[in-house]
Amino acid sequence: MSDDTGDQRPENDGQRFDRLPATSDERVVAGRPTREEVVGWWEQRYGLPPETWDGHTFWEKGNGKIWAFAADLVSPNPVEGLGLRILRARQEHWKPSTNAVQRFCGAASKNVVLLDEDEAETFARGDDQELERWEGDWGYVVAAHEFEGAVEPIGVGLYLHGELRSTVPKGRQEDLS
Amino acid sequence: MNPLERYAPLVDDEEAFFEACDRPLPSVVRVNGIKTTVERARSALDAGDVGYEATDWHPGILKLDERGPGTTWPYFHGWLHGQEEVSALPALALDPQPGEVIWDACAAPGSKTTQLADLMDDTGTLIGNDNNLGRLSALRHNAERLGVSNLVVTNQDARNYSLKPFGEDTDDPEAIDAFDRALVDAPCSCEGTIRKNPDALDRWTMNHVHSVAGIQKGILRRAVQATREGGTVVYSTCTFAPEENEAVLDHVLGEEDCQMVEWDAPDGFETALGVTEWDGDEYDPSVELAHRVYPHHNDTGGFFCAKLEVTA
Ligand SMILES: C[S@@+](CC[C@H](N)C(=O)[O-])C[C@H]1O[C@@H](n2cnc3c(N)ncnc32)[C@H](O)[C@@H]1O
Numbered sequence: 001m002s003d004d005t006g007d008q009r010p011e012n013d014g015q016r017f018d019r020l021p022a023t024s025d026e027r028v029v030a031g032r033p034t035r036e037e038v039v040g041w042w043e044q045r046y047g048l049p050p051e052t053w054d055g056h057t058f059w060e061k062g063n064g065k066i067w068a069f070a071a072d073l074v075s076p077n078p079v080e081g082l083g084l085r086i087l088r089a090r091q092e093h094w095k096p097s098t099n100a101v102q103r104f105c106g107a108a109s110k111n112v113v114l115l116d117e118d119e120a121e122t123f124a125r126g127d128d129q130e131l132e133r134w135e136g137d138w139g140y141v142v143a144a145h146e147f148e149g150a151v152e153p154i155g156v157g158l159y160l161h162g163e164l165r166s167t168v169p170k171g172r173q174e175d176l177s
Numbered sequence: 178m179n180p181l182e183r184y185a186p187l188v189d190d191e192e193a194f195f196e197a198c199d200r201p202l203p204s205v206v207r208v209n210g211i212k213t214t215v216e217r218a219r220s221a222l223d224a225g226d227v228g229y230e231a232t233d234w235h236p237g238i239l240k241l242d243e244r245g246p247g248t249t250w251p252y253f254h255g256w257l258h259g260q261e262e263v264s265a266l267p268a269l270a271l272d273p274q275p276g277e278v279i280w281d282a283c284a285a286p287g288s289k290t291t292q293l294a295d296l297m298d299d300t301g302t303l304i305g306n307d308n309n310l311g312r313l314s315a316l317r318h319n320a321e322r323l324g325v326s327n328l329v330v331t332n333q334d335a336r337n338y339s340l341k342p343f344g345e346d347t348d349d350p351e352a353i354d355a356f357d358r359a360l361v362d363a364p365c366s367c368e369g370t371i372r373k374n375p376d377a378l379d380r381w382t383m384n385h386v387h388s389v390a391g392i393q394k395g396i397l398r399r400a401v402q403a404t405r406e407g408g409t410v411v412y413s414t415c416t417f418a419p420e421e422n423e424a425v426l427d428h429v430l431g432e433e434d435c436q437m438v439e440w441d442a443p444d445g446f447e448t449a450l451g452v453t454e455w456d457g458d459e460y461d462p463s464v465e466l467a468h469r470v471y472p473h474h475n476d477t478g479g480f481f482c483a484k485l486e487v488t489a
Contacts (some may be wrong), residue, residue, distance in 0.1 A: 055300065056326065070327035071276075071302045072351045074344035081317050081330030102255055103212065103324035124253055148217045148224075152254055171318065174253050 005121060012063065017082045018071060019075035020058040020066070032060055033089045041087075041094060047109030054081070064090030068100070080110040095140050098168060104144045105153040112142045113157055118177075120145040123154055123166045126173035131164040140167075180370065180381045184417045187452060188471055197472035202372040204245050206257040207265060207288075208237035209323045210295045213256040221251040233445035233475075237430040238265055255323045260288040261373070263477035267413040268292040270440050270484045276301040277425055278386055279404065282335040282396055285312030287319040289362055294325040303352070306331045306338065335361075336395035338403060355405040363393045364420050365414040369479025372472060386420050393425045399486055401433040410435065410485040415478060417469070419455040422481040426451070426467065427460040434489035437463040441456075447474040451483065 009030045020035045021027045027034060035058050042048040056068040061073070066069050066117075069083030086100035096105075105112070113134055115123060122129050123143050135142075136159075143157040143164065155172075158165040166173075181198060188194040190318075208218040215237040222229055226247055228242030240262070251257050268289050275298045276360045282292045284305035294303050305320070305328050307313050313332055320328050333339065344352030366386050371377045393414070400410045415422055429435065442448045451467030453460050467483035 068326055069329075070300050073302070073329065073353075074342070074347075074349045074351050078342050079329050079331050080313060081320075081328065083328065084321060084324065084326040099255075099321040099324060103326070147250060147254070148213075148221050154253075172253075172322070174248055176248060176250055176253060 006153075012060065013076070014062045015078070017059040017061045017067065017073075017075065017077045017079065019072075020060060031090055033064075033066065038066060038087070038089075042096075042104075045137075045140075046096075046105060046111055048104065048107055052104055052107060059083070060089075064088050093139055095167075096156055098172060101142050101156050102151045105144075106150065108142050108153070111136050111140075112144050112151065112153075113159065114151065115145045115154070117141055117145070120154060121175075121177045123157065123164070124168060124174050124176050126166050126168045126170070128163055128165045130162060131159070132162050134159055134164070181371070181417070187417070187449075188473075189449070189471075190473060193473035197476065198371050200368075200372060200472075200476075202261065202478060203476070204241045204243075205232075205260060205262045206239050206241060206252075207260045207290070207292060208239070209256055209258055211299050211324045212254060218251050218256045221256065222249070225249050225251070230302075231261055234443040235265065237346070238262055242397050251462070258288065258291060258323060260321065261478055262294070263475070263480040264288055264415070265292060265371075265443070266446075266468070266482050267362055267411050268296060269443065270413075270482055271358050271360050271409060271411040273297050273303075273358055274301075278302045278353055278355075279304065280356040280359040280400065281305045282338070282359060282361045282380055282400055283307060283363055284316055284330075285309060286315035289360060290316060290328065291320055291323045291325055292321070293360065294323070294327055297327060299325060299327050301327055302329060303327050304329045304331060304356075306333055306335055308332065308334045336392065336399055338399050340403065354404055356408060357405060358409040359400040359404050359411075361393075361397050361400045361410065362414045363396055363412065363414050363421075363425075364417040365393070366387055367415055368417050369415040369470075369472070369481075370488065372478055385422060386418050390421050390425060393421055394428050397425060397429045398433055401429060401435045401485065404487045406487055406489055408487045410487060411482065412485065413480065413482040414425070415480055417471075417479055417481070419452050419460075422469075422483075423451050423453070423455065423460045423464040423467065424458065426464045426483055426485075429485075430461050430463070433486045435487050437461075437466045438484050438486045439466050440468075440484040442468055449474070
């Protein structure tokens with residue numbers, strides 16, 4: 001639609017799934033993240049080993065919604081859902097999804113905020129809380145607790161100004177106290 | 178008249194059958210192997226003082242003493258999924274393998290779909306389809322909560338399911354032309370859910386049984402057509418009516434290239450043979466290989482499950 005710029009590059013079609021290009025050399029659609037960028041982002045921000053994603057292909061549907069799928073498919077594809085929605089890109093601070101963090105961030109080694117029992121319950125309820133002790137990065141963090149002998153991710157927190165905000169979606173919030 | 182009276186001649190113990198139909202169902206959960214192990218899930222329930230008992234036939238299918246699992250940490254983490262005990266049968270019969278292409282023709286809200294994903298170790302391509310868009314959102318919610326990443330969700334009428342979106346008949350290297358296995362967990366008159374929904378039979382009519390049987394035949398035929406030679410198709414319902422069970426199999430055995438195959442229910446899980454005569458009709462004798470589950474057999478809901486092999 002941008003006839004004033006004369007840019008002929010195809011734009012993102014939000015109605016279908018498109019496989020992400022491997023690297024920026026292969027990028028055709030303006031602004032679309034690459035596989036390399038997505039894998040690199042999880043590694044850089046959360047310390048997730050790149051091998052985590054070896055079996056998955058990455059897809060975009062909608063504006064910047066990125067999905068990980070355990071096999072490969074014809075692209076583009078008009079299906080309703082494809083694998084697990086893992087993050088929202090095309091914005092200054094990429095935001096991981098609760099479900100991706102629960103599924104994959106047991107292996108995270110960076111920006112994981114470990115909560116005690118009361119804090120974990122507050123977080124799962126969807127409530128925000130003061131958390132002065134955190135000395136890691138601001139922004140989207142993995143909220144986790146010790147559970148059954150391991151660090152188990154609970155969801156995505158937004159850490160700002162000494163406060164941990166819970167982004168657990170309404171339909172997943174639970175009073176576990 | 179109680180429509181279940183129709184089946185008195187089929188059951189071994191009439192009194193036990195009707196008694197069981199009147200009892201409420203226990204609350205049951207399945208452990209989700211995509212996010213945890215049976216040991217860790219059970220240990221988490223113990224730590225949370227949630228009483229349960231494993232079923233006789235599956236260590237990862239647990240009967241809870243009281244409340245539903247919703248307000249526990251293992252549930253929050255997606256380690257558990259509320260699923261009726263008997264509804265775990267069809268996925269076991271289908272026996273999907275990691276890396277395969279599987280079609281779940283009537284998938285929403287996804288109890289069996291997510292169990293299939295688990296059995297596939299969350300690899301390969303699992304296509305979950307349903308013609309009801311509203312129910313599909315429940316399927317997506319359940320799959321995401323359980324961390325499933327091998328699921329493709331589609332919204333088509335399964336009776337004329339098209340593989341075009343998957344590149345059928347193109348030379349795309351990722352094209353899918355046929356499924357390795359398909360599950361048809363068909364819409365039905367739901368007689369077997371009477372223990373869960375006491376009003377399940379309020380709107381029961383013989384007309385509805387006949388019209389839903391037409392849909393079942395259409396979906397099962399399409400499943401056989403779209404599955405590769407040597408592949409497996411499983412047909413299941415939660416109803417007792419032979420019109421929706423053995424008669425549907427009989428029809429499809431006659432129209433499509435497939436045969437019934439033997440499948441043993443898990444040890445400790447009691448079932449009855451498929452019936453070959455009903456209401457003046459006779460069915461292909463091989464439908465006897467199907468499994469009927471009556472509520473008094475294993476203290477579950479009612480169910481029907483059959484396994485077919487595609488022969489061309
Ligand atoms: C018994 S339920 C499936 C339950 C599901 N397999 C599970 O385990 O959670 C039957 C489903 O078939 C769907 N259905 C009915 N007619 C259909 C058709 N023609 N094509 C596809 N799906 C259909 C209904 O919307 C319903 O969700």
